[in-house]
Amino acid sequence: MQINPKESNSLLDSALNYHFPEYSEEQGIQKVVAFGDHSHKCPIYVKQTPSCTAGCPAGNDIRAWLTLVQHSEKRKRSWQESYELAWHEASKTTPFPAVCGRVCPHPCETKCNRSKKDDGAVNISSFERFIGDYGIRAGLRHKKLTTEIKDKKIAIIGAGPAGLSCAFQLARRGFQATVFEAFAQPGGMLRYGIPPYRLPRNILDGEIDAIVKTGVKIICNTVIGIDKSLDQLAAEFDKIFIGIGAHKGVQLGVAGEEAPNVFSAVRFLRMINSGEPVQLGTKVLVVGGGHSALVIARVARRLGAEVTVLYRRTIVEMPATEEEVSEALDEGVEIRYLIAPVGIRTENGRAVAVLCTQMKLGDLDKTGRRRPIPVEDSHIIVECTALILAISQRPDWKDAKRYVSANGWLKPDKDWSIDESMYAGGDVISPDRVTTAIGHGRLAAERIAASLEGKPFQPPNYSEIITEEKLRLSYYEKRERNERHWMPVNNRFDGTIDLEIDFGITEEQFRAEALRCMSCGLCFECNQCMIYCPQHAISEFPDNPVGQVMYTDYTKCIGCHICALTCPCGYIQMGMGEGL
Incomplete structure (x- = not known):
């Protein structure tokens, strides 16, 4: 040079x-x-810690994934060798790259310093998806940290992202991990809360199969608290991890909610994803402004209904991502803001309309959003053939209720334990992202392993987070400008929910995204x-x-x-x- x-x-x-x-x-x-x-x-x-990793709830070393591919020619590796190395690097913290590449709202990209240089952050979600899909196609096997099979046994309650992540990390360390799942198939909310148009079942099954091949045992159709008590489990296993998720819907608390065409979000999605028939009619109302509300609205559109989302705040306060809102609107979903349901009108036992009131925004509440306040004498009637409430969800505690804290959730300490032998993670702490649950499972597994081996746990010492002001951004201008590559979106409706919406990026685009990484720090x-x-x-x-x-x-x-x-x-x- x-x-x-x-x-x-x-x-x-x-x-x-x-x-x-x-x-x-x-x-x-x-x-x-x-x-x-x-x-x-x-x-x-x-x-230093790159901003993308700092923004990832799972703690993924995203920079390592990208630079492994970026340096393929420099290290005289074939592209396929680098893809495999990147997959193994990802599996250090997550067994679900193909899943998260599809369903994660990618907070890592919000932090990416590349967005300070050109038209967008590195497309980390598509990059992760490509890595995961490659691993499934190539039949890659996760590397274990030891060949020793240790005599300590751990029970994991719930085969969702938190439970499977915990079991996977324990199996990598040579421990015997058995997962007990209440439903007929493993996956938790990944299977019963996310429709196939977002997460094809062959992708989910492929990554779960790779987890099982590490030695994890999964027992389905077993409800802890009914089929087997928590005390029985404690007598049989050395440690227990509770990751049952939050599969119980929250109601409005008004008359008419018992009508058969009024659904909670979790019940509706479970029926849809289990293949149960759901009669929606032609005019569906969805109450809520989070991710679940938008997913449900888009499912109902695919099944041929006109869909209106009712949200009591404005788009500024909406928990759903801008991308989710934009795609829902493109698909014909109507969103009405500053409106809240206060009653349900029924005829012949079925909900036919929702009584709503207009809202205005007041001061900030404890969530940091402006509080919705009802406007006097502003009631309106909105007709419907089905009503779906996506306002919140709770775990179905059963035997675990004894550990619930005053705030209504499990509250583990810094070691992710709730007593000497009991650990917890995922939505039982508070409903959050899939990546958050994966991170919880890994962190708990690390503590469980240290406890069983009688070793003090040494948490990783994360270095300073490097942000754009610490970079010499002018250097990157010398390189050929690479625009962010976007995934094409499939908006075709065929009356089912099986047609995947995103096509993913090409292999050439995948490599180009790796080159866009600035290797911050x-x-x-x-x-x-x-x-x-x-x-x-x-x-x-x-x-x-x-x-x-x-x-x-x-x-x-x-x-x-x-x-x-x-x-x-x-x-x-x-x-x-x-x-x-």
Whole structure:
């Protein structure tokens, strides 16, 4: 690469006037071992947490996935070898990349620093989906951390994302994990709460099958608290993880809710996803503004109904993502804001209309949103042939009720335990994303494993989160601009819910998205520091892992700071080491 003399001079001028803060070992900064007597600051290499990982509830090392593919040619790997490596890297924290690539609202992308450079964040969700789909097609097997089969047994209650994630991580560590599932098939809300147009069943089954092959045993049609008591389970197993999800709908508390054409969100989706016949008629009302409300509305549209969503706040406060709202509107769903149901009118035992009141927004409530306030004398009647309430949901506790806290949910401590042998995670703590439940399951499994082995658990020491102001974004402008690749959306309705809505990105687009990653906080071998160092103090070790390739000869370093200023990804900082 040619050095630009003007930029070199500019960088040197900046270096002479640049102030770097002091760093300490306590901040996770490695020491610099120097040779000779120096009093100036020299470069230190600080691996930082990328913003995408900081925004991921599952704790996925997204940067590692992307750079593994990005460096395929540099590492002389075939693309397929890199795809497989990326899949195994993903499985360290999640057994569900193909699932989450379809259903996660991707908060990681909201944090992605790439969006500060061009038209959008790296398309992490599509990238994750491609990795997961590749793993299923190639029949990849998860790598276990040990070949030893340990004599400790753990029972997991609930085969949803939290329970399966917990069982998977325990099996990887050699423990015997048995999952007890109340429904006929495993998956929890992944199967019974998400329709096939968002999550094809062959994809879900493929990733569950890979979990089972790690040694996890799943027993379905078994309700703990009916078929087997929690106490019996405690006597048989060394530890128990409760991940039963929240499969019980919350009602409005008004007359008429007992009508057969009034459904809770979880009941409606369970019937749909179980293949039970549902008579909706032609005019469906959905109450709520979250993800479930929009999913239900889109299911009802696919079954031929006119659908109106009633939400008591405005679009600004709506929990559903902008993408979900936009796609629902494109499909013909009507959304009426600032309106709330207060009663149900029935005829011949069936709901035929909903009595609603107009709302206005007041001060902020504890959720940080403006509180909806009824407007006096503003009642209206909205007719319907079916009413679906997507306002909230709760777990069906049964024997686990003894552990419920004062707030109505399970409240584990910092070790994810609710007593000496009982752990919990997922929607039993509070309804949230699939990725959140996956993260809960992994975190609990790590603590369970440490407890069973009699070892103190050492949580990972996450480094500082690197944000865009710590990057040299001008470097990335030199590279050929790659626009974000979007998934085409299939809006065709065929009277079923089996036609997948998103087609995914192509293999070429997948590779292009990997190249868009800026490797925030970790060396990606751009060689800028080596090129610009006036003392030729920096060299590389090409055989070292990504992020550990640069080497500084501190006997040559004069502390000019140019290497830190030229580093695009913020990996190089200036600090005082021993003897410096």
